[in-house]
Amino acid sequence: MEVNVKLFATLRDGRFKEEKANINENTQVSDVISKYNIPKEEVKICLVNGRDADLNQTLKNGDTLSLFPPVGGG
Numbered sequence: 001m002e003v004n005v006k007l008f009a010t011l012r013d014g015r016f017k018e019e020k021a022n023i024n025e026n027t028q029v030s031d032v033i034s035k036y037n038i039p040k041e042e043v044k045i046c047l048v049n050g051r052d053a054d055l056n057q058t059l060k061n062g063d064t065l066s067l068f069p070p071v072g073g074g
Helices: 029-035
Strands: 002-007 018-022 045-048 064-068
Touching: 029 064
Parallel strands: 002 064
Antiparallel strands: 002 018, 045 064
């Protein structure tokens, strides 16, 4: 299966902006985070196909996973 992974802000540091990832069936969001060596505590917002998702959500072929770090404001 293939999913599109998008990283935002500081999660891109030393990684990528957008990448197609080949994953196995029954792969969860947390598995993809681990695959890219992103500490789970660095992911504050997680979207699958533009909708709020949690780390235990199972991904499907063609999904877009967007990951965001905590965002501060002033």
